[in-house]
Amino acid sequence: MDDGLDVETASTDELRAQREAILADVRSHAGEIARELALLEGGDYGRRSFTGDHGEWTVKYEAGRLEFLLFESKSGAETYVISTKQPPEPKALRDAMQDYDAFVEAYNDFVDTREDVLDDVDPAFPDVRSTETVVADRDRIVAAIHEVATEIAQQCYRYEGTDYGTFSTTVDGTRWELKWEEGQVSYLRVGGEGGVYLLSQYSPPSAPDVRALADDVEPFVEAFNAFVDDLEVDLGGVSFTDA
Structure with missing residues (x-):
């Protein structure tokens, strides 16, 4: 009797490669958002949340670099799309990425609402008296x-x-x-x-x-x-x- 198993083990190489490619693109794109937020907020570190169509996105940055990108769906599930730990599970990543465009639009709207905030500031200040x-x-x-x-x-x-x-x-x-x-x-x-x-x-x-x-x-x-x-x-x- 042959006890050997003749069942081929499925490889996850292709799926992992797809995930890494997606994460690399997100890390670069969301990293640009993190840099812009750091410049706008005027601090080396911070965090800000944005509401998408299917949940809330939180960008945390430190020294102007993306620290993590968290997606919290309306169902309560949390997915760290970008983090310093392990990458997200593929299905969770897929669900989060379906809302990514809405996240970027929310960020753009956030910036748009601040474009005119300094228009009424008059840079002509009084002369400084000498001591x-x-x-x-x-x-x-x-x-x-x-x-x-x-x-x-x-x-x-x-x-x-x-x-x-x-x-x-x-x-x-x-x-x-x-x-x-x-x-x-x-x-x-x-x-x-x-x-x-x-x-x-x-x-x-x-x-x-x-x-x-x-x-x-x-x-x-x-x-x-x-x-x-x-x-x-x-x-x-x-x-x-x-x-």
């Missing part, structure tokens, strides 16, 4: 503050006898602190930690801050002068006599 005058005034005032603060720093450097230190006082209930290093100003800060730096080694203060604090520089200097006067009084009583 040159404000900045020049700010820099002039800050330079004057820096000059007097440097003089205070040099005086502190002389009498303290150390390479760096601080002088602090209160002006109208607000703490002012000048930090110096070898006779040069490191910063002049108003308001303690998190306060406003009228002088610093980094960026200049804003014009509104300068406007709000400039009038208090004079009482700050007067407070330093009073501090020096007190030192002179304290030292005035010190004398040396011969034994």
Whole structure:
């Protein structure tokens, strides 16, 4: 008895080749839609859905490239026509492709509704005012503050006898602190930690801050002068006599 089987096994080569050819065309065509959507939406990634005759199509893109193309039929079946995973089953692909033209028409209608959306935008904008005058005034005032603060720093450097230190006082209930290093100003800060730096080694203060604090520089200097006067009084009583 011959137990051998003489039944020829059907090949799926042709069917798979047809599927790959269809998917290659869809990947190229839908990829163009993905690129256009990315340009229109102004983002590197996103997704948008379109309603066809027999279901809904969702295009997801990333870095302007098609990530997936999903068809959800009205019956509830989902077919990832294009994805990073396995290709769709041939019958599901056939059913989806019967609605592909309607998907493209829905996409085209979507673009058409946006063609005139910017027509009423007037590109003639007002002239931009220059900050040159404000900045020049700010820099002039800050330079004057820096000059007097440097003089205070040099005086502190002389009498303290150390390479760096601080002088602090209160002006109208607000703490002012000048930090110096070898006779040069490191910063002049108003308001303690998190306060406003009228002088610093980094960026200049804003014009509104300068406007709000400039009038208090004079009482700050007067407070330093009073501090020096007190030192002179304290030292005035010190004398040396011969034994």
